[in-house]
Amino acid sequence: MSKDTVTITDNSTGKSIECPIKRGTHGPPVIDCQALPKELGMFTFDPAFMTTASCESTITFVDGEQGILLYRGYPIDQLAEKSSYLEVCYLLLYGELPTSEQMDNFNASIRQHTLLNEGLQRFYSGFRDSAHPMAMLVGVVGALSSYYYDAMDIKNPEHRSKSALRLVAKMPTIAANSYKYLMGHPYVYPRNDLGYVENFMHMMFAVPTEPYQFNETAIKALETVLILHADHEQNASTSTVRLAGSSQAHPFSCVAGGIATLWGPAHGGANEAVIRMLKEIEHPKNIPHYINKFKDKDSYQRLMGFGHRVYKNYDPRAKIIRKICHQLLEELDAEKQPLFEIAMELERIALSDDYFIERKLYPNVDFYSGTILSALGIPLNMFTVMFAVARTVGWVAQWMEMMNEPVVRIGRPRQLYTGAALRDYTPMEERSA
Numbered sequence: 001m002s003k004d005t006v007t008i009t010d011n012s013t014g015k016s017i018e019c020p021i022k023r024g025t026h027g028p029p030v031i032d033c034q035a036l037p038k039e040l041g042m043f044t045f046d047p048a049f050m051t052t053a054s055c056e057s058t059i060t061f062v063d064g065e066q067g068i069l070l071y072r073g074y075p076i077d078q079l080a081e082k083s084s085y086l087e088v089c090y091l092l093l094y095g096e097l098p099t100s101e102q103m104d105n106f107n108a109s110i111r112q113h114t115l116l117n118e119g120l121q122r123f124y125s126g127f128r129d130s131a132h133p134m135a136m137l138v139g140v141v142g143a144l145s146s147y148y149y150d151a152m153d154i155k156n157p158e159h160r161s162k163s164a165l166r167l168v169a170k171m172p173t174i175a176a177n178s179y180k181y182l183m184g185h186p187y188v189y190p191r192n193d194l195g196y197v198e199n200f201m202h203m204m205f206a207v208p209t210e211p212y213q214f215n216e217t218a219i220k221a222l223e224t225v226l227i228l229h230a231d232h233e234q235n236a237s238t239s240t241v242r243l244a245g246s247s248q249a250h251p252f253s254c255v256a257g258g259i260a261t262l263w264g265p266a267h268g269g270a271n272e273a274v275i276r277m278l279k280e281i282e283h284p285k286n287i288p289h290y291i292n293k294f295k296d297k298d299s300y301q302r303l304m305g306f307g308h309r310v311y312k313n314y315d316p317r318a319k320i321i322r323k324i325c326h327q328l329l330e331e332l333d334a335e336k337q338p339l340f341e342i343a344m345e346l347e348r349i350a351l352s353d354d355y356f357i358e359r360k361l362y363p364n365v366d367f368y369s370g371t372i373l374s375a376l377g378i379p380l381n382m383f384t385v386m387f388a389v390a391r392t393v394g395w396v397a398q399w400m401e402m403m404n405e406p407v408v409r410i411g412r413p414r415q416l417y418t419g420a421a422l423r424d425y426t427p428m429e430e431r432s433a
């Protein structure tokens with residue numbers, strides 16, 4: 001028996017199968033059980049994919065026990081401190097940090113694609129003025145594929161690359177336009193003389209009557225928030241993008257699917273939900289009452305911004321963002337941020353409560369990102385949109401990786417059927433109530 005196998009035996013038949021163990025660069029090894037249906041006539045049962053590695057990937061590594069996050073091998077804290085969002089985009093897309101010439105070329109390619117087709121701008125007026133901007137994002141990104149016929153062949157690597165650049169370049173414009181539409185303000189066109197983050201802020205906050213006054217601390221904070229959210233291996237939205245892509249769908253539609261998945265409060269929608277929760281708590285004196293509610297399953301209320309499927313020690317992104325949160329609020333005058341006081345007290349109480357300790361529930365990145373975004377003047381309903389802008393590069397990098405594989409098989413999970421057994425159709429007159 002090879003050391004690098006796991007034997008699975010069906011005790012009812014005595015039949016066995018040796019499943020190879022596959023080892024990656026880091027992380028636990030995986031059991032390759034692809035031969036199970038053929039050899040034992042069985043599938044694995046893994047609701048919510050708690051123990052399933054759905055693909056091989058070279059992009060991002062997360063160690064939930066140790067609180068480690070690496071993009072292409074580089075620790076997130078080094079990238080957050082030393083890199084820029086666009087450099088991280090390059091790294092995620094192409095696998096290596098760029099030389100200065102490569103970075104200049106990448107910058108130029110992104111700038112070339114920041115503008116939206118004027119026809120697409122008119123899409124916005126079809127939305128209600130009370131629409132959630134995430135709904136607008138899903139629609140407008142999905143509609144991109146009706147404008148770019150020059151890059152529709154997903155089997156062509158040049159087309160794939162062009163679509164990837166377009167998505168990363170246009171997402172801030174699409175996001176800012178959704179905000180402008182809701183505000184009833186004119187759209188602000190991208191300025192290609194500005195950096196990616198500055199341009200995004202300019203499109204969000206400049207008006208024809210007044211330019212946007214850049215605040216270096218705010219730009220740096222937002223840049224870091226974008227870096228921290230850029231990729232997170234096979235999370236729900238990325239898995240959606242991969243699954244959609246496996247059917248050979250166009251990347252714009254795949255990313256629209258990813259945006260829809262991100263919107264949920266258990267995923268990217270948590271940053272918005274955290275602020276709503278803090279507003280509901282209203283005052284630190286109400287925290288004990290709410291903590292009891294969060295622990296009570298019948299209340300259906302969770303402590304938003306706490307807990308993570310993978311991180312069971314701490315979320316390394318939360319550690320970085322917490323520091324920035326403190327610095328930013330100090331600089332921007334914390335008194336204007338009463339919610340921050342509630343957040344810090346809530347964090348203190350939850351971290352010393354047995355319920356949260358026993359279940360290894362720690363603050364995640366979204367516990368703090370909402371506080372930073374509000375300090376930057378970003379409205380609440382735009383929080384998850386900011387996450388979507390940041391995560392676009394991760395979705396696209398993961399999609400490209402999958403499409404570059406020699407064979408792309410359609411993703412198709414199986415099930416354990418527990419419904420009615422085979423039975424014959426009964427005519428209506430013979431059916432009892």
Ligand code: CMC
Binds near residue numbers: 270294303306
């Ligand atoms: N508040 C109260 N109880 C919680 C929480 C929470 N935030 N999170 C998990 N639990 C409890 C849960 O009730 C369960 O208790 P028990 O064992 O007694 O039944 C136990 O902890 C395990 O929870 P789970 O639902 O099995 O854990 P999961 O890995 O399926 O869920 C999660 C992970 C992130 C969806 C969940 O922790 C949660 O809903 N957190 C709040 C939402 C949130 O902050 N989401 C952002 C995640 S980070 C950004 C991103 O990656 O998108």
